Amino acid sequence: xxxxxxxxxxxxxxxxxxxxxxxxxxxxxxxxxxxxxxxxxxxxxxxxxxxxxxxxxxxxxxxxxxxxxxxxxxxxxxxxxxxxxxxxxxxxxxxxxxxxxxxxxxxxxxxxxxxxxxxxxxxxxxxxxxxxxxxxxxxxxxxxxxxxxxxxxxxxxxxxxxxxxxxxxxxxxxxxxxxxxxxxxxxxxxxxxxxxxxxxxxxxxxxxxxxxxxxxxxxxxxxxxxxxxxxxxxxxxxxxxxxxxxxxxxxxxxxxxxxxxxxxxxxxxxxxxxxxxxxxxxxxxxxxxxxxxxxxxxxxxxxxxxxxxxxxxxxxxxxxxxxxxxxxxxxxxxxxxxxxxxxxxxxxxxxxxxxxxxxxxxxxxxxxxxxxxxxxxxxxxxxxxxxxxxxxxxxxxxxxxxxxxxxxxxxxxxxxxxxxxxxxxxxxxxxxxx
Amino acid sequence: xxxxxxxxxxxxxxxxxxxxxxxxxxxxxxxxxxxxxxxxxxxxxxxxxxxxxxxxxxxxxxxxxxxxxxxxxxxxxxxxxxxxxxxxxxxxxxxxxxxxxxxxxxxxxxxxxxxxxxxxxxxxxxxxxxxxxxxxxxxxxxxxxxxxxxxxxxxxxxxxxxxxxxxxxxxxxxxxxxxxxxxxxxxxxxxxxxxxxxxxxxxxxxxxxxxxxxxxxxxxxxxxxxxxxxxxxxxxxxxxxxxxxxxxxxxxxxxxxxxxxxxxxxxxxxxxxxxxxxxxxxxxxxxxxxxxxxxxxxxxxxxxxxxxxxx
Numbered sequence: 001x002x003x004x005x006x007x008x009x010x011x012x013x014x015x016x017x018x019x020x021x022x023x024x025x026x027x028x029x030x031x032x033x034x035x036x037x038x039x040x041x042x043x044x045x046x047x048x049x050x051x052x053x054x055x056x057x058x059x060x061x062x063x064x065x066x067x068x069x070x071x072x073x074x075x076x077x078x079x080x081x082x083x084x085x086x087x088x089x090x091x092x093x094x095x096x097x098x099x100x101x102x103x104x105x106x107x108x109x110x111x112x113x114x115x116x117x118x119x120x121x122x123x124x125x126x127x128x129x130x131x132x133x134x135x136x137x138x139x140x141x142x143x144x145x146x147x148x149x150x151x152x153x154x155x156x157x158x159x160x161x162x163x164x165x166x167x168x169x170x171x172x173x174x175x176x177x178x179x180x181x182x183x184x185x186x187x188x189x190x191x192x193x194x195x196x197x198x199x200x201x202x203x204x205x206x207x208x209x210x211x212x213x214x215x216x217x218x219x220x221x222x223x224x225x226x227x228x229x230x231x232x233x234x235x236x237x238x239x240x241x242x243x244x245x246x247x248x249x250x251x252x253x254x255x256x257x258x259x260x261x262x263x264x265x266x267x268x269x270x271x272x273x274x275x276x277x278x279x280x281x282x283x284x285x286x287x288x289x290x291x292x293x294x295x296x297x298x299x300x301x302x303x304x305x306x307x308x309x310x311x312x313x314x315x316x317x318x319x320x321x322x323x324x325x326x327x328x329x330x331x332x333x334x335x336x337x338x339x340x341x342x343x344x345x346x347x348x349x350x351x352x353x354x355x356x357x358x359x360x361x362x363x364x365x366x367x368x369x370x371x372x373x374x375x376x377x378x379x380x381x382x383x384x385x386x387x388x389x390x391x392x393x394x395x396x397x398x399x400x401x402x403x404x405x406x407x408x409x410x411x412x413x414x415x416x417x418x419x420x421x422x423x424x425x426x427x428x429x430x431x432x433x434x
Numbered sequence: 435x436x437x438x439x440x441x442x443x444x445x446x447x448x449x450x451x452x453x454x455x456x457x458x459x460x461x462x463x464x465x466x467x468x469x470x471x472x473x474x475x476x477x478x479x480x481x482x483x484x485x486x487x488x489x490x491x492x493x494x495x496x497x498x499x500x501x502x503x504x505x506x507x508x509x510x511x512x513x514x515x516x517x518x519x520x521x522x523x524x525x526x527x528x529x530x531x532x533x534x535x536x537x538x539x540x541x542x543x544x545x546x547x548x549x550x551x552x553x554x555x556x557x558x559x560x561x562x563x564x565x566x567x568x569x570x571x572x573x574x575x576x577x578x579x580x581x582x583x584x585x586x587x588x589x590x591x592x593x594x595x596x597x598x599x600x601x602x603x604x605x606x607x608x609x610x611x612x613x614x615x616x617x618x619x620x621x622x623x624x625x626x627x628x629x630x631x632x633x634x635x636x637x638x639x640x641x642x643x644x645x646x647x648x649x650x651x652x653x654x655x656x657x658x659x660x661x662x663x664x665x666x667x668x669x670x671x672x673x674x675x676x677x678x679x680x681x682x683x684x685x686x687x688x689x690x691x692x693x694x695x696x697x698x699x700x701x702x703x704x705x706x707x708x709x710x711x712x713x714x715x716x717x718x719x720x721x722x723x724x725x726x727x728x729x730x731x732x733x734x735x736x737x738x739x740x741x742x743x744x745x
Contacts, residue, residue, distance in 0.1 A: 021644065021735045025653060026743045028660030028713070030603045098712055116564060121708070123715030130564035146561070157705025158666060330608075342667050357607060370607040387665060411665045412605025 030411065032068035033155060035061060036075065036097035036122075040115070041083040045107035049140055050079075053115070056144035057101065057151070059188060060162045063407075064152065064388070065414030070097045089125045097122050101151060113137045117147050119154060129154050141190065142433070149432075161383035162187060165430040166390065167205045167214055170194060171403055171423040180425075182216060182229065187383070187429070189419050195229060196236070204248060204379075205229075207430040209341075210255030214428070215239065217247045226260050228275075240278050246271075248292045250338075253299045259283070261291040270304055270321075283321040294338045294346075295319070296363070303327070303337040303346050303363070314348060316363060327365035336379060339363070341431075342386025345410070349378045349391075358391050360410060371412035381429045386410075390418065392425040603664040603744045644724070644731055651723055659719035662741045663706045672706040673740035678714060680733050684721030686714045692736070710739040 037058045042050040061067035074095040077088050082102050092100050103117035112134050119129035131150060133143050142163060149160035170183040182195040182202050195214075196202055205216040212231040217224055221238060226249040229236040239246070244264035251258055257274040268289045271280040284290040288308035295302055303316050309326060312333040317324040328334045332352030339346050345360045350370065356377045359370040376394040383390070387410055394403045405424040408415040418427075644652075663669050679688040691697045691707045698704070713719065714737075724732045 021732050023649060023653065023735055023737045025656060025660060025710075025737055025739045027653070027657045028662040028739070028741070028744065029658055030662055030664045033661060093717060098716070118564075121712070123712050132562045132564050134562075150561075153701070155705060155708070156663070156666070157700075157702035344667050359608075368608065369604060371605055373607050386667070409665055411603060412607075 030413075032062075032066055033098055034070050034096050035067045035099040035101065035151075035155075036070040036092055036095060037061070037101045038072075038075065038082060038103075039079050040103035040105050040117070041079045043104060043106035045105055045113050046137055046140075049105045049113070049115070049137075053103070053105070053140060053144040053147070054101070056141060056188070057148045060145065060148035061151065063188070063416060065409045066152070066156060070095050087120055087122075087125075089120075089122055092120075092122045099128075099151075099155060101147075103147070108134050111136070113140070115140075115143050115147075117150075119151055141186075145186070145188075158387060159385040159432075161385045161388060161429075161432065163433045164384050165191075165207075165433065166381075166405075166418070166427050167195070167207060167430065168392075168405060168420070168424045168427040169202060169205065170420065171425060172198075175397065175401060182214070183420070183424075184231070185420070192421055195231070195234070204426055205428045206250045207428050208251045208255045209253055209431050210251075213251075213255070215249040215251060215258050217249065226258065226273075228258075239273060240280065242280070250294050252295050253297050259293045259295065259302065261293070270302070283319075284317075285321075292336050296339045297341050297343045301339075301363070303339055305335050305337060314346070314361075325365075327361065327363065328368070329365070330368065338380055338382060340382050340386040341384055342382075344386070347380035347382065347389055349380065358389065358408075360389075369412065371410070372406070372408055372415060379426045381427050383407075383429050384432045390427045390429060392427060394425070603662060642728055642731055644728055648725060648728075655723055656713060656719050656737075659716040660713040660739060661709050662744055663702070663709060664741065664745060666702055666706070668702075669706075669745055670742045672703060673738060673742065674703070674707045674710045675736055675738045676707070676710050676714065678735045678737060680722070680724070680729075680735065682726065682729055682733075684724050686720065686722075689714045706739070706741075710737070713739070 037054045039054055040050045058069040062069050074097075076091040076095065079102070081088070083104065087100055087102070098121070100120040100122050101117060102120075103115060105113060105115050108114045113136070114132060114134045116130070116132040118127060120126065121128050129150060131147075133146065135143060145163040148162040152158075152160040152162065164187045165184055166187055167182060167184045170181045171178055172181075173179040178201075179198040180201050180203070181198040182205055183192060184195055185192040196218075200218055200220040202219075203217045205214050207214055214229040214231065216227055216229065218227045219225075220227070224245045224247050225242070226239040226246040227236050228239055239249070239258060239260075242262055244262050246260050246262050249258050249260040252272070256276065257272050259270065259272045261268050262271050262280065267287060268291055269285060270283045270290050270293045272283055273280045283293075283302070284304070284306075286306070286308050288306050289312075290304055290306045290308070293302050293304040300319055301316050302319055303314060305312055306315050307313075308315075312335060313326055314328040314334045314337045315324055315326050327346075328348075330350065330352070332350055334348050334350050336349045337346050338348070340360075344362065346363055347358065347360050350357045350359050355373055356375070357370040358372040358377055358380050359368055361368040371389070372391065372393075374393040375396050377391055378394075380389050380391045382388070388407050389410060390405060390407045392403055392405050395401050403423040403425045405418040405420060405427045406415055407418055418424075663672050666672060675692040676689050677692055678686055681687045689711055691711070693703070696703045697707050
């Protein structure tokens with residue numbers, strides 16, 4: 001009956017149409033937004049800033065895969081004219097740009113520099129943003145990252161990630177005598193610095209979400225032990241003296257405790273260690289191997305890997321260990337789950353038929369997508385806004401064996417090699433530097 | 435011994451053969467009659483089929499061929515490229531695949547410096563919003579969004595997210611992915627759509643209505659200019675309704691977001707709405723191909739930019 005009714009309505013639809021036409025757009029494209037980033041007009045102060053800052057902004061936005069900087073050769077209006085007369089939107093539209101970034105730099109008089117930037121919507125001819133920053137000139141690179149963040153936020157509506165850093169394991173030397181050191185750099189690879197000497201093996205560094213601290217696993221004391229590293233002082237110390245091996249550490253979202261695995265009497269369970277009391281509390285209690293825990297951003301849940309069901313799969317549980325739910329049921333093995341800071345996805349490594357994949361899944365176990373694969377790809381880490389994943393890939397043993405760090409957009413496109421001075425593995429993204 | 439056995443066998447075979455011949459003889463006698471009967475009957479049937487049997491002839495029953503009707507979204511099926519190819523667009527985009535070519539992995543930044551220090555403290559960098567900076571030209575004053583002439587129909591904001599989708603813009607390398615099944619509209623959804631579309635309004639003459647092909651051509655032309663917020667958080671909830679006031683030449687006169695409230699408080703929605711507005715202003719997709727004689731029908735359009743089916 002209802003079928004007939006529907007047919008009846010459809011048949012007579014044209015005769016009873018509405019006054020205003022309604023159209024549903026259900027298809028579109030995903031392509032980078034063309035954006036013109038002009039040189040900044042330098043009124044006074046360091047002339048290089050006029051070129052260098054837009055260049056950093058341009059690289060940031062292009063690397064995100066969401067923007068396509070317009071070739072400056074297509075620019076018609078000069079920066080002098082921009083500075084005095086404002087944008088000639090017709091000319092910018094002709095260059096193919098949909099958004100326009102302009103800026104001015106001047107010495108503030110007290111040794112500091114004032115940087116102003118504007119973001120325009122070329123089609124609607126409207127100003128979308130106008131922000132000024134005053135800081136010491138040596139911070140120019142950070143200012144460029146912060147400006148990139150503002151542009152990204154305004155145009156995507158999401159939080160950004162450019163003013164952030166990545167800590168990773170820098171690898172050098174022959175493969176049978178590999179030297180592994182902790183190193184840190186800006187998310188674009190600049191300001192690279194080694195943190196540990198390389199005398200002892202280090203693995204799985206993780207950034208604190210709230211402070212300049214890193215937790216990692218090291219063989220410094222002879223057996224695998226979780227350490228804490230303070231970036232501002234360079235001091236590092238074992239998290240505690242444990243009866244068994246400790247590994248796979250990660251901070252809680254408030255930065256006040258570390259969750260990790262401890263192997264005791266041949267059984268591995270998950271423990272939480274408050275950084276204040278340093279008294280570990282056991283969270284799981286099963287005869288299987290429970291490891292690789294990661295908190296949800298609200299701290300209420302934990303995702304971890306376990307072989308309690310026979311094969312190695314991902315599970316979620318409440319932060320006190322209750323309400324355990326299996327979330328993966330695919331073939332092969334799942335490992336290294338990490339909850340997105342955005343909360344909507346969990347990234348993981350999956351091993352299936354001799355191949356490694358990086359994938360994402362919703363916390364309820366639905367919508368699994370595998371977005372990168374290689375002979376060996378592992379260790380996903382989220383950008384602070386949950387939009388980009390970083391991980392490392394290894395080529396098989398042989399002449400070309402190497403380990404490199406990559407980034408990819410969570411749509412699965414725009415995979416890029418993040419260049420490091422030596423081989424790199426185990427990247428860990430910091431929160432935003434503020 | 436062997437010979438005598440053979441002899442007995444031979445005798446048996448011979449007597450069997452004799453019996454068979456006898457049977458065949460009686461059979462052939464009775465079969466003759468059957469052949470004749472059969473021949474007559476066959477001849478009758480052939481004759482009847484050739485000549486026809488008038489008293490048996492009835493009017494041929496009217497054949498009712500079953501017509502199967504499937505309710506689907508027409509836009510999924512129609513190919514309208516021939517009807518109205520977009521004017522200014524050189525390469526029609528493949529919608530099924532995301533446009534972003536996978537670029538070879540590139541170095542993010544060359545020559546990293548080995549000098550590093552902690553990021554400067556927040557106090558050192560104070561952002562000041564430039565509301566009306568002294569250098570600022572008054573010309574491009576941000577205009578407040580035009581008010582829609584009519585009050586937007588109250589519509590539920592949150593759309594039902596679809597579990598699986600087709601036309602996905604998200605990559606999936608899954609070797610055992612079985613989940614990506616196309617979802618057809620249920621009857622209830624179709625009914626809802628129809629009822630929604632036929633909401634109260636003036637009745638226009640049939641000939642004044644835009645045809646489905648014309649609407650499809652319009653959509654097809656706008657598609658390559660709409661940049662979908664594919665990777666955004668809960669992008670399935672980012673459908674944006676825009677009221678567009680059109681010029682007679684097919685260019686956009688005014689466009690405004692219906693849900694102003696959400697535009698002002700939800701940054702992700704605002705970005706999605708801005709993206710939809712840019713699609714309408716993009717010179718690549720302007721002017722839009724709409725039949726000038728039906729201008730009264732399309733001078734005001736509400737376009738619903740809905741990314742659900744592409745995630």
